[in-house]
Amino acid sequence: MKIDGIDKIIIRRLVKDARTPVLSIAREVGISGAAIHQRLRKLEKSKLIDGYKMVINPKALGYTTTAYVGVFLDSSSQYSSAIKRLKEIPEVIESHYTTGNYAIFIKILCKNNEDLMYLLNKDIQNIKGVSRTETFISLDQQIDRQITI
Amino acid sequence: MKIDGIDKIIIRRLVKDARTPVLSIAREVGISGAAIHQRLRKLEKSKLIDGYKMVINPKALGYTTTAYVGVFLDSSSQYSSAIKRLKEIPEVIESHYTTGNYAIFIKILCKNNEDLMYLLNKDIQNIKGVSRTETFISLDQQIDRQITI
DNA sequence: GATGAAAGAGATTGTTC
DNA sequence: GAACAATCTCTTTCATC
Numbered sequence A, B: 001m002k003i004d005g006i007d008k009i010i011i012r013r014l015v016k017d018a019r020t021p022v023l024s025i026a027r028e029v030g031i032s033g034a035a036i037h038q039r040l041r042k043l044e045k046s047k048l049i050d051g052y053k054m055v056i057n058p059k060a061l062g063y064t065t066t067a068y069v070g071v072f073l074d075s076s077s078q079y080s081s082a083i084k085r086l087k088e089i090p091e092v093i094e095s096h097y098t099t100g101n102y103a104i105f106i107k108i109l110c111k112n113n114e115d116l117m118y119l120l121n122k123d124i125q126n127i128k129g130v131s132r133t134e135t136f137i138s139l140d141q142q143i144d145r146q147i148t149i
Numbered sequence C: 001g002a003t004g005a006a007a008g009a010g011a012t013t014g015t016t017c
Numbered sequence D: 001g002a003a004c005a006a007t008c009t010c011t012t013t014c015a016t017c
Helices: A005-016 A024-029 A035-044 A076-087 A115-125 B003-015 B024-031 B033-045 B074-085 B113-124
Strands: A049-058 A065-073 A092-099 A104-110 A128-146 B050-055 B067-073 B092-098 B104-110 B129-146
Touching: A005 A024, A005 A035, A005 B050, A035 B074, A049 B003, A065 A076, A065 A115, A065 B092, A076 A092, A076 A104, A076 B129, A104 A115, A104 B129, A115 A128, A128 B074, A128 B104, B003 B024, B003 B033, B003 B050, B003 B067, B024 B033, B067 B074, B067 B113, B074 B104, B104 B113, B113 B129
Parallel strands: none
Antiparallel strands: A049 B050, A065 A104, A065 A128, A092 A104, A092 B129, A128 B092, B067 B104, B067 B129, B092 B104
């Protein structure tokens, strides 16, 4: 898959605003809308583009606390069953199987510290195989972006 | 800001695919396109919607390694200057000021382990105030989603 | 809040170069 | 790859309910 300068402009515009009309990009680039359209279809068929998403502001829903939690498992064989349970907790928005101290590393969103405590002590600690957790609360996020094209 | 069932349908459809036409949502819900359009404008004006983004698949660009890095600072007064330097590293896609052991906690994307090593040992370790780092490499990501509406 | 209508803008496709 | 043109669909606004 070769990506030229025009493709990069298309991608950068749509990463910024996924609802940007193809014709508006066409006018910026200086080629026809049909040509931009054709390129976009090609980019979508390649695996480069994963989709288009509306971004929700969690704060507007009252989710003011972001935290990362390192989860220790008694045995790594309990990974898949633990993940299954974590998927049922809507506040868990990312999960990783990681090298290092933890077995599972998750990102969670909570409305307040009480909810966070409940989530940690009840929802997560009660998952079979989870021995203990280690929590990092994000007090300030300064960088949040996608990889540069 | 009150969100009713129709708003939820609008949001859920656009979270899935931000380029879904308003009229397509209108047909699903059973009200006019103009009404959906009006609701969407209102949702956009509230701070609930943060925007619309094309999602890039980093793997398609060769970024196969995701890692989290805890960064220790000599002094927390070096936070803002360190962030400034981290912003210049395109592989750093998230940064958090966190409670717990680390001062800064970042998410990075790398093409391979060599790049990761270079990033840690050169780019990050050379930032003034950084004493040491602790790295967790993600071997498997099972959950990646937004908060449920 | 919702509607329908209307005008303008955009998407999409086939043909041609 | 891109352009052009035709057609269809969507967006946006406005008067009305």
